[in-house]
Amino acid sequence: MAVNVVPGSPAFYSDPMRFPAFVLDQAGDEISATVTELSDDELPPGEVLIRVEWSAINFKDALASRPGNRVARRFPLVPGVELTGSVEESTHPSWAPGQRVLVQGYDLGVAHHGGFAGYARVPAEWVVPLPDDLPCRTASIIGLAGFTALVSLRRLVHHGTSPGDGPILVTGATGGVGSAAVALLAHAGFEVVASTGKASEHAYLTQLGASRVVGRQFTAADGRTLGPELWGGVVDCVGGSALAEALRTVRYGGAVVASGLTGGHELATTVYPFIVRGVALLGIDTVATPIAARRMLWHDMANEFPLLHCEDMVDTEIGLADVTSALARAMDAAVRGRILVAPWR
Ligand SMILES: NC(=O)c1ccc[n+]([C@@H]2O[C@H](COP(=O)([O-])OP(=O)(O)OC[C@H]3O[C@@H](n4cnc5c(N)ncnc54)[C@H](OP(=O)(O)O)[C@@H]3O)[C@@H](O)[C@H]2O)c1
Secondary structure, X not given: OOEEEOOOOXXXXXXXXXXXXXXXXXXXXXXXXXXEEEEHHHOOOOOEEEEEEEEEOOHHHHHHOOOOOOOOOOOOEOOOOEEEEEEEEEXXXXXXXXXXXXXXXXXXXXXEOOOOEOEEEEOHHHOEEOOOOOOHHHHHHHHHHHHHHHHHHHHHHHHOOOHHHOOEEEOOOOOHHHHXXXXXXXXXXXXXXXXXXXXXXXXXXHHHOOOEEEOOOOOOOXXXXXXXXXXXXXXXXXOHHHHHHHHHXXXXXXXXXXOOOOOOOOOOOOOXXXXXXXXXXXXXXXXXXXXXXXXXXXXXXXXXXXXXXXXXXXXXXXXXHHHHHHHHHHXXXXXXXXXXXXXOO
16 A cells, blocks of 8 residues: 655644545555545535544454455545544534534445544534543544444343353454453453453453453364353454354353454354354444434443543554554554544644
């Protein structure tokens, strides 16, 4: 990926209608990344103009920057599938200048300019008000990853899973979704077993609340169709062989919540977990979560998320000039927790 950094003077950015932006563009099979300046007339339509305070790197942003990907649906594109900030202008009666808000999902950062820019303009029905006790920075540390973890926890509980059913396995545990899931589940009273490929991060996971840390290969390869019933439930954001292993080792009647594909999008399993053990495979999609449900979940977030762990989950804070290298780290599974992006830095 070619990178062309065009530095702008601080005086230039003092005009509120011009702002720094990280832009992906496509020429033939190549995708290039440029840090440049945009003006508000280059933003897509929408009722609410937001001054972006924080965004964060997600695995999906890394996918959107790869040649041949099917994630980015327009070029040029400002990626960034989530943002927090304050309303600058609004033509919608629900939103007023100065309100602190969050946007994530829908077309943001894939078919509509996203969070890796100083400003974003979005439809009013994408906007979530931030609770008074949740600063923008804290909300961005939790972010889409924490939202996915909270939805995963709710799905497990709705299924009937309780702490008495045994430990909950979290795969991809040092990633954004994984870290948030470990912290949330432990805070909710579950025993958590964290699966990670990073041998150096066991102390981090224990600090977030894991009672035990295992490798990515968390079962013995015994060649049997069904393995031992090890888990009361599973939160999986890795997919591939991790998801297949989770299905054959979750308890009778247990649920596996699947949200991701960092370990692969294919699933090689059998029907036996379902027809012999009554296992449930519960899928998570946070992109199209209806806005009323999204606002309700974020309203609950400040109470349910163990905020004391937020700072532990910050891998690094970067400006737009470092987004390209951060996307490469996400692609290589080399991130611990969350990389925050400050577009005005
Ligand atoms: N369905 C939804 O609505 C939704 C929402 C948000 C995210 N997601 C998806 O959830 C997944 C995780 O997102 P994220 O933001 O948490 O990503 P992330 O921060 O990049 O973390 C992903 C983690 O997956 C693990 N991993 C990476 N490659 C692996 C491999 N080959 N085998 C096994 N584990 C591997 C690593 O954890 P360890 O090193 O600790 O093993 C890595 O840190 C992504 O696929 C993302 O697209 C889905």
